[in-house]
Amino acid sequence: MTQAIETLGQLFAQMQVNVRYYDLGRRVEKLSKEQFQSFEELRKPYPRPHLQHALIGVVFWQQHTIAQPSVWCLRLPLDEQGLLIPSERDRFLQHLLMAVNNNFNAEKKQQQLSAVLEGNPYTFTPPQEKQAAFNAKIKVSLKLPASQYLAPTLDYLHGSDYSQWQTVALQGLADLTARWQQPECHQALLHALPYVPTSVLISLCQCLENETIDAAITEVLLQRINHTLSANNSDNSSEKNATLAACLRGLSFSVAATHVQTAVDSILHGSTPDDTVDIEIIATLATRLAPQLINGGNPLVFMELLAQHSEQAFIGVMSEILYQPDIREPFLSGMRLPDRSETLSKAIGALLQPSHAVH
Numbered sequence: 001m002t003q004a005i006e007t008l009g010q011l012f013a014q015m016q017v018n019v020r021y022y023d024l025g026r027r028v029e030k031l032s033k034e035q036f037q038s039f040e041e042l043r044k045p046y047p048r049p050h051l052q053h054a055l056i057g058v059v060f061w062q063q064h065t066i067a068q069p070s071v072w073c074l075r076l077p078l079d080e081q082g083l084l085i086p087s088e089r090d091r092f093l094q095h096l097l098m099a100v101n102n103n104f105n106a107e108k109k110q111q112q113l114s115a116v117l118e119g120n121p122y123t124f125t126p127p128q129e130k131q132a133a134f135n136a137k138i139k140v141s142l143k144l145p146a147s148q149y150l151a152p153t154l155d156y157l158h159g160s161d162y163s164q165w166q167t168v169a170l171q172g173l174a175d176l177t178a179r180w181q182q183p184e185c186h187q188a189l190l191h192a193l194p195y196v197p198t199s200v201l202i203s204l205c206q207c208l209e210n211e212t213i214d215a216a217i218t219e220v221l222l223q224r225i226n227h228t229l230s231a232n233n234s235d236n237s238s239e240k241n242a243t244l245a246a247c248l249r250g251l252s253f254s255v256a257a258t259h260v261q262t263a264v265d266s267i268l269h270g271s272t273p274d275d276t277v278d279i280e281i282i283a284t285l286a287t288r289l290a291p292q293l294i295n296g297g298n299p300l301v302f303m304e305l306l307a308q309h310s311e312q313a314f315i316g317v318m319s320e321i322l323y324q325p326d327i328r329e330p331f332l333s334g335m336r337l338p339d340r341s342e343t344l345s346k347a348i349g350a351l352l353q354p355s356h357a358v359h
Contacts, residue, residue, distance in 0.1 A: 025050030045082030205250030
């Protein structure tokens with residue numbers, strides 16, 4: 001390896017491997033090579049920052065190893081503009097190149113570079129649901145067979161007795177949702193989503209949030225939201241909140257924009273500023289449905305609902321929102337509106353303290 005390596009892309013080119021990149025932040029979503037290259041070369045900010053970091057899944061393989069590709073999960077810090085910090089990039093590459101140089105001959109002998117990132121401070125382990133979804137997406141992308149758990153998951157969802165939900169594997173749900181466009185999987189989702197227990201619904205929606213689902217599945221999730229909102233279930237508010245948050249996550253990446261906006265508006269405008277909307281629902285709206293939050297007067301309505309929670313919660317959620325360039329300005333404008341409550345004014349004042357100042 002004689003050529004100077006200054007980027008991860010250059011490393012993969014010199015290794016002569018096929019590579020694909022995925023964002024592993026709020027959802028598992030493919031990044032184009034152009035997006036990753038622009039980010040790595042400091043020409044553009046990371047497109048989907050999460051807690052001021054870029055969480056990136058890297059999949060690479062040589063043709064003879066496509067059935068068992070290598071997978072790296074990287075966590076790279078970003079600056080205030082969402083750009084990769086040059087010194088951190090160089091430090092990461094230094095760690096990586098030292099390991100690759102020690103293992104490069106093994107790769108040329110068709111062995112996996114399984115130990116290359118051991119001890120590298122820029123790696124991370126995604127949550128279980130992200131790992132399952134990432135694995136499912138890799139297999140779909142590379143046209144590899146699903147796991148052994150897909151068949152029993154289909155049987156469960158096509159059935160009528162959902163009481164034995166403990167037997168359903170998360171990987172099976174991820175494999176099914178990654179193949180939602182296949183007729184059998186699509187029909188299973190339409191059949192089961194209105195009725196499955198909350199535990200299964202949560203897992204399904206954690207997987208569905210990674211998919212650009214169609215209007216039919218979105219409508220089913222919206223119906224469950226409306227049913228939950230209208231049901232007299234005040235004695236089980238935790239299950240109600242979990243159901244609403246799950247459904248919002250599940251439809252957040254849908255192509256049916258009108259349905260998604262309807263779901264968000266039903267949550268925001270079905271409550272008064274004095275209502276306390278569960279913080280999990282608030283966080284879901286902020287992290288998964290930000291584009292819908294900036295329509296109409298939604299920024300102010302959202303902030304009023306958020307202000308009903310603790311000062312720490314307000315600062316945490318708003319700091320993350322204001323870090324997103326596509327929604328920052330509408331929320332800053334909403335913060336300046338005079339017709340806000342005293343509670344919101346105090347929360348904004350706390351956010352604008354020097355230690356939390358918005359620049």
